[in-house]
Amino acid sequence: MIQVSHLTKFYGPRPAIQDLNFSVNRGEIVGFLGPNGAGKSTTMKILTGFMPASDGIAKIAGFDVFDQPTEVKRNVGFLPENPPVYTEMTVRDYLEFAATLHQVPRSELKRATDSAIERTGLGDVRNRLIGNLSKGYRQRVGLAQALVHLPKVLILDEPTVGLDPKQIIEIRELIKSLAGDHTVILSSHILPEVTATCQRIIVINRGRIVAEDTIDRLTTRMQKGLVYSMVVKNPMDDGIQALRQIDGVSHVSASGSKLTMELRPGSKEIRDQIVETAVTRRMGVLEFSAERLSLEDVFLELTTVEENSGRSSTEPNTALQ
Amino acid sequence: MRNIWTIAKRDFKSYFTSPIGYIIIALFMVITAKMFNATLGAYIDRSAMFQAYGKGPNIHEGIFRPVFGNMNVILLFVVPFITMRLFAEEKKQHTLELLITAPITMLEIIFGKFLSSVLVVLAMLLPTLVYPLVVMSTASLEIGPIFTSYLGTLLLSTSYMSLGILYSAMTDNQIIAAALGLFSILFFWLISWGAQAAGPVWGDVMQYASLITHFENFSQGVISTPDIIYYISFIGIGLFLTHRTLDSYRWR
Structure with missing residues (x-):
């Protein structure tokens, strides 16, 4: 059409x-x-x-x-x-x-x-x-x-x-x-x-x-890896250390009682393992959720990536003036 | 043709949904009526005086030539206020986009708008028919010169319009459109004043370019082709430039 x-x-x-x-x-x-x-x-x-x-x-x-x-x-x-x-x-x-x-x-x-x-x-x-x-x-x-x-x-x-x-x-x-x-x-x-x-x-x-x-x-394409977040009662250092050692987890960061775990791209289902580790370490799990990369992030990603490459491609034009 | 009429009808109506149409027509009627009254009174006084010597000036020369002359001066000031809104307002309200993206041509839009303002002037001139009718009820009056005077007035005021519509297309500010229109019309009106001083060749050119010199014949009851050609080309050039202006607005 x-x-x-x-x-x-x-x-x-x-x-x-x-x-x-x-x-x-x-x-x-x-x-x-x-x-x-x-x-x-x-x-x-x-x-x-x-x-x-x-x-x-x-x-x-x-x-x-x-x-x-x-x-x-x-x-x-x-x-x-x-x-x-x-x-x-x-x-x-x-x-x-x-x-x-x-x-x-x-x-x-x-x-x-x-x-x-x-x-x-x-x-x-x-x-x-x-x-x-x-x-x-x-x-x-x-x-x-x-x-x-x-x-x-x-x-x-x-x-x-x-x-x-x-x-x-x-x-x-x-x-x-x-x-x-x-x-x-x-x-x-x-x-x-x-x-x-x-x-x-x-x-x-x-x-x-x-x-x-x-x-x-578009969202799947831009998805670099899943992100899980977990809210716990006592975020002890050794507990966090144990979470880091789970196969497939690339990074764990803690801010207060909220832990954010980034997964390696293409890793298999490990939610069970994460929760299990937290429970056995007696961290007191309050919340567990998967955070999908929203379209908002995709949009930001796309437009900011373009900003860098776009600038270099428009430079010849400005030079012509 | 249907498209032109669609545009013209909408614009004509919109003159009368705001006070501007009524104000302009009412002012025009008051002023011309006052003028007609004064001219008529003066003529009656003079003819009483002339009666002692025999023949006086005829009714058309004595009453209607000056009345039409004054009417044209008033129109000079009124027409820019009629045409100022035609495109300036469309731009301001963003409605020009509706017209341009509709399946009609730019020329149809311009002719439609032009026609709507011609209709407004016709609505202004219509009540003035009362004056010849009043005179005819008591004295004998030749219809011919009255008719040609109206024809000339219409051609003259449509020439004003073609300038006014041009400035309306150039800006989205109605006041600027009216002011520029007024100045340009005055320029083409007064250009003949400098003709005498300008020497033989330029004098002729300036004399020819002036809007008012071409009205002379009409006011005396003569329809002359060169004058009609002058007015038609004047209007044509104005509308052509309007078309160019609006087209360039699209290209920017």
């Missing part, structure tokens, strides 16, 4: 995105993840035809974004960073306007707006002025605008920014329900956001893709 190859965009001499390659299949929800200023919005603006790329090709539903912008725009619904709403219009009028702009036939207009209002839960405010609505409702109006013409592709730039927790959950559910009929790309710099809604994520940093995979595979 979406193919991007060698996409590059320069703002003056500064590259915003460099040589992006990815594709999104029909009905998929893909998360675009990266710190602020990584190039997420730039990529989205190019995909929606808001701005042209400096180099590379982007195709949506088989149409080239640069050569056939009108066909592309007909098939895309876009929610920019700031919901593009007219504060002096009512929700209804605004959605009708957006639908008309997106070539919804006159006879379908009412049905299209009604269904968009219903799907985004705007029924109560449909006749209110958008200017009088809260940020959360405006965001929903923006989302309703993006899907009022039932586009094949939805591009959502930080769709849940500024919403309260309940609304965030509702919007996430809504986005999930769109999968299948629509292909969705959404961007975020918040991890749980992407974990909760997307099937696949593309991590982008300093204008380059640093990882692209399903969430499960």
Whole structure:
């Protein structure tokens, strides 16, 4: 549904995105993840035809974004960073306007707006002025605008920014329900956001893709080894020493009553052994848990690794100036 | 065509959801009414005087030429305030992104916005039809010159608009857009004042470039092709530059 190859965009001499390659299949929800200023919005603006790329090709539903912008725009619904709403219009009028702009036939207009209002839960405010609505409702109006013409592709730039927790959950559910009929790309710099809604994520940093995979595979791939933590009543030195001697444990550190054990990569199941050692040494086990490397860590890992290598790769560019 | 109308309709409505549309029209009506009243009074006084000598100036020359002349000066000050919001506000509210990512062309957006402000000026001019009607109820008045004066006024004010819309596309600050628009319109209005001093060749050029010299014929009941061509090209250049400006906004 979406193919991007060698996409590059320069703002003056500064590259915003460099040589992006990815594709999104029909009905998929893909998360675009990266710190602020990584190039997420730039990529989205190019995909929606808001701005042209400096180099590379982007195709949506088989149409080239640069050569056939009108066909592309007909098939895309876009929610920019700031919901593009007219504060002096009512929700209804605004959605009708957006639908008309997106070539919804006159006879379908009412049905299209009604269904968009219903799907985004705007029924109560449909006749209110958008200017009088809260940020959360405006965001929903923006989302309703993006899907009022039932586009094949939805591009959502930080769709849940500024919403309260309940609304965030509702919007996430809504986005999930769109999968299948629509292909969705959404961007975020918040991890749980992407974990909760997307099937696949593309991590982008300093204008380059640093990882692209399903969430499960990404965490496993980055997992260097398991970490167990144990809270004990009396963390005696000889007990800790005994734990260190267990085969497969690479490192044990103690802070107060909390012991953290790192395992060598690829080691077999030894939880039984650890607990047994602690019990026989009478350390008084209170808690035992396995700590998985969370996506948060993966994300940090990826973006900080890139920071070092990224700096060296951009140096030739700055030298050229 | 449907796209242009969609844009124009929304923009026209939004003039009247805020006070600005009503304020502009009301002010315009008050000022022109006052002017018409004064000109009419002066004409009646003069014609009483002229009656002793025989023939006086005709009604169009005596009343409507000065009224239209003044109306154009007022429009000069009003039009920049009509056009200032067209793109500046879209940029400020981030709604320009909605328009640009919709399956319509930039040209359709510009024409739609332009049309909406033309409609506002038409709504301003409509009540002024009362003045010729009032005069016609008591005296005989030639329709021709009135018609051409309206045509000229419309062409002149749409020329103002093409400048105003250009500055609106350049900034997201409405006040700056209005101020720049006002100064540029004044420039193209007053440029003919320097024509006499500028020598034969430049004098002619400046005379030709001035917005107001081309209104003369219309106010006398003459529709001349060169004047129409001047106004149409003026509007065309303004809209072309607007298109360039907005396109460069996308490329940045």
